[in-house]
Amino acid sequence: MSGMPVEQQVVARARKAFLTGRSKALSYRLSQLKGLRRLITEKQRDIADALRKDLHKSENATQLYEMIGLEGEIDLAVSHLSEWAAPRPVEQSLLTVADEVYIQPEPLGVVLIIGAWNYPWAVTVQPLIGAIAAGNAAVIKPSEVSSHTSKVMEELLPLYLDKELFPVVTGGVVQTQELLKQRFDHIFYTGNSTVGKVVMEAAARHLTPVTLELGGKSPCYIDKDCDLSVACRRITWGKYVNCGQTCIAPDYILCEPSIQDKVVKEIRKCIKEFYTDDPKTCPDYSRIVSLRHFRRIVALMEGSSVAIGGETDEAQCYIAPTVLTEVTSESKVMQEEIFGPLLPIIPISGTDEAIEFINKREKPLALYVFSSSDKMIKRMIADTSSGALLANDCLVHYTLSDLPFGGVGSSGMGHYHGRYTFDQLSHLRSCLIKKLRMERVNQVRYPPHTAQKLRWARLFLLKRVDVGQWRRAAQAVALVTLAAYVVQRFLQKS
Ligand code: NAD
Numbered sequence: 001m002s003g004m005p006v007e008q009q010v011v012a013r014a015r016k017a018f019l020t021g022r023s024k025a026l027s028y029r030l031s032q033l034k035g036l037r038r039l040i041t042e043k044q045r046d047i048a049d050a051l052r053k054d055l056h057k058s059e060n061a062t063q064l065y066e067m068i069g070l071e072g073e074i075d076l077a078v079s080h081l082s083e084w085a086a087p088r089p090v091e092q093s094l095l096t097v098a099d100e101v102y103i104q105p106e107p108l109g110v111v112l113i114i115g116a117w118n119y120p121w122a123v124t125v126q127p128l129i130g131a132i133a134a135g136n137a138a139v140i141k142p143s144e145v146s147s148h149t150s151k152v153m154e155e156l157l158p159l160y161l162d163k164e165l166f167p168v169v170t171g172g173v174v175q176t177q178e179l180l181k182q183r184f185d186h187i188f189y190t191g192n193s194t195v196g197k198v199v200m201e202a203a204a205r206h207l208t209p210v211t212l213e214l215g216g217k218s219p220c221y222i223d224k225d226c227d228l229s230v231a232c233r234r235i236t237w238g239k240y241v242n243c244g245q246t247c248i249a250p251d252y253i254l255c256e257p258s259i260q261d262k263v264v265k266e267i268r269k270c271i272k273e274f275y276t277d278d279p280k281t282c283p284d285y286s287r288i289v290s291l292r293h294f295r296r297i298v299a300l301m302e303g304s305s306v307a308i309g310g311e312t313d314e315a316q317c318y319i320a321p322t323v324l325t326e327v328t329s330e331s332k333v334m335q336e337e338i339f340g341p342l343l344p345i346i347p348i349s350g351t352d353e354a355i356e357f358i359n360k361r362e363k364p365l366a367l368y369v370f371s372s373s374d375k376m377i378k379r380m381i382a383d384t385s386s387g388a389l390l391a392n393d394c395l396v397h398y399t400l401s402d403l404p405f406g407g408v409g410s411s412g413m414g415h416y417h418g419r420y421t422f423d424q425l426s427h428l429r430s431c432l433i434k435k436l437r438m439e440r441v442n443q444v445r446y447p448p449h450t451a452q453k454l455r456w457a458r459l460f461l462l463k464r465v466d467v468g469q470w471r472r473a474a475q476a477v478a479l480v481t482l483a484a485y486v487v488q489r490f491l492q493k494s
Contacts, residue, residue: 007178010167011139014110017164018137024107026085030078032132035160036125037074040067043156047121050148054117055242056287065242066121069399073126076401076418077133084133084422087431089468095441095460097467100433105426107135109185114176114199116191117146117289118245118339123190123213124153128166130421131188137165141179143191144172145289177202184208186425190247192337193410211414211424213247214407215337218364220250220394221354221380223371224259231370231392232266235343236274238368238394240321243286244341245293248366250394251338252327254354257347264307264323264345271308271321280311280318288317288340297340300333304344329357351376355383363387363409368394387411 004012022028040047044067048059051066077084087102111131115124124142131138140157142150154168169175180187180202189199190213203210222231239250255263271279279285288294294317301310301324309322319341324333327344334344348354358367367386369377377391387407390397397403398417406415416424444457 005178007169007175008182010169011110011179011182011184013164014137014139014167017162018107018110022162023132023137023165024135026081029085029132029135030081032161032166033074033078033081033129036129036132037071037078039156039160040070040074043152046152046156047149050152051120051146053148054120054146055245055289056285057242058283061242061284061286062121066119069122070125070129072399073129073401073418073421077129077422080419081133084419085135088428091464092467093461094463094465096432096434097465098435098438100431101467102431104429104431105134105423106429108425108427109136111136111138111186111188111425112141112179112182112184113138114141114179114187114189114191115143116247117143117149118242118247120146120149120153127188127190127211127416127421127425130416130425132161132166133422134425136185136425139179139184140166140168141176142168142170144170186211188414188416188425189213196412211406211416212412213405213414213416214365214410214412215247215339216362216364216407216411217251217334217337218248218366218368218386219354219358220253220368221351221358221370222253222255222259222263223351223369223373223376224256225376226370226372226392228259228262229266229269232263233270234393235368235370236267236270236321239343240271240274240285240341241395243288243319244343245286245289245339246395248388248395248398249339250343250366250368251364252334252344252346254346254348254357256350260325260345260347264325267323267343268308275321279320280313280316285321288319291317293317293340294319297338297342300336300338300340300342302332304331304333307345309341351379355380358384358386363407363411365407365411366390366395366397385409387415 048062051057051062085105087104089102092101113124113127120142128138128140142153144150150170154170157168169179183206186209187199187203188211189196193214196212196214200210220235235250275282275285297319298312304324305326307323307325309320311320322342324342324344327333327346333342348357363385365387367384367389369380369391371377381389385408388397398405401418404415404420405417406412414424444453444460
């Protein structure tokens with residue numbers, strides 16, 4: 001392999017390891033998942049230190065926003081693995097009633113996981129959990145932007161996982177592009193949509209399927225008919241956590257002018273409560289990840305009025321929690337995903353205009369609606385589209401493993417979390433095992449194609465049968481018969 005670029009060598013080794021078949025054994029998958037779980041528990045301090053250096057995250061915030069979720073996902077995969085990986089029976093037609101028909105999930109092969117920097121453990125290791133559970137090999141490429149975390153991952157993962165099956169490749173765009181030249185069986189990318197297109201183009205060369213976890217502008221509509229103090233508290237949390245660098249952070253608020261002042265007042269109160277009078281010295285308030293992003297976000301304030309915050313410090317990449325008013329669709333801050341602690345408020349005349357405003361734009365990753373009217377919430381669900389809709393809160397849908405997480409349209413394709421990650425990184429193989437008996441039944445499909453055969457074929461093909469239910473019923477009958485027999489024998493003897 002000498003002479004090959006390092007990235008090519010790594011992928012070749014991962015493929016060779018996959019072809020040994022060891023990643024397929026359920027016991028091996030479980031041992032790797034448990035290794036990952038141990039890493040998270042035993043190396044908490046190293047993980048937290050790196051995130052503090054990268055994003056000024058406190059240790060408790062790291063636990064709350066990244067590690068607890070990963071622990072839950074690993075535990076779920078460990079406890080459900082045998083069920084997820086088992087053959088899945090399906091309904092059959094009368095034509096196949098005597099046969100074995102099921103879906104067998106099987107590993108795809110070698111998966112490339114490209115992570116982003118904002119929650120670097122969550123977005124990189126969460127797909128890895130599914131890749132391991134599904135029996136794949138995975139090449140892990142953490143983001144170079146969160147460089148301390150990337151280094152820690154490179155050091156720690158090989159201590160707890162099979163390093164041939166799950167190698168870590170660090171580096172920047174050059175290394176990622178070298179990786180993208182290789183053939184993978186799936187690419188799981190988290191990041192911005194511009195690079196998402198680069199990834200998809202590279203994947204197309206090998207016809208490799210992709211999952212793209214992208215971002216965009218997630219709107220937050222506040223209906224005037226709702227408890228504004230609770231709504232603003234939840235919005236303040238969802239917006240300013242991780243300094244606004246959250247893919248599902250509410251990007252902007254839509255509300256009627258009559259409640260705007262109250263919204264600003266409530267958010268100001270919550271900022272003070274969460275981050276004190278001086279967020280810059282508050283350990284729970286993060287920093288912008290890089291100077292490039294700092295300057296980009298500061299420039300977005302241009303042309304809008306600062307109602308709260310607005311203070312910046314380039315030396316620390318600090319931007320205060322900020323609310324912007326006098327914002328229109330044409331304002332700079334409305335031209336791209338903010339991904340920082342600026343919260344513009346856009347006045348609209350009511351629900352109709354909010355729906356129109358949302359539908360005129362790209363489909364968002366998350367849509368937030370605050371209202372005490374169920375009817376209004378259901379209308380929002382019916383009349384808009386987004387990766388997810390969350391009513392009367394922010395972000396927390398991410399924590400539910402049973403809800404598929406992902407975008408739609410320009411906010412992404414594919415979804416994951418819990419069993420969805422397992423399925424996303426598996427091939428759902430259709431298996432039909434016929435017997436060589438009962439050839440008479442097949443006469444209906446062999447020429448000559450008579451009208452009578454067609455009538456039978458219609459019955460055989462269109463009648464759907466839940467064979468599993470039949471089997472369960474037959475087992476129940478057998479059990480009852482056996483019990484009756486035992487009782488009868490017992491009564492005869494006594
Ligand atoms: P980033 O800059 O770290 O890029 C992501 C990955 O792409 C990195 O690993 C990087 O090496 C690679 N990359 C960057 N430029 C490349 C290029 N030209 N060619 C090949 N690879 C390249 O992260 P980012 O894009 O700044 O992340 C922020 C974006 O990610 C936001 O849009 C956010 O909404 C989105 N995001 C989405 C989710 C989600 O789950 N949907 C989660 C987190 C972040």
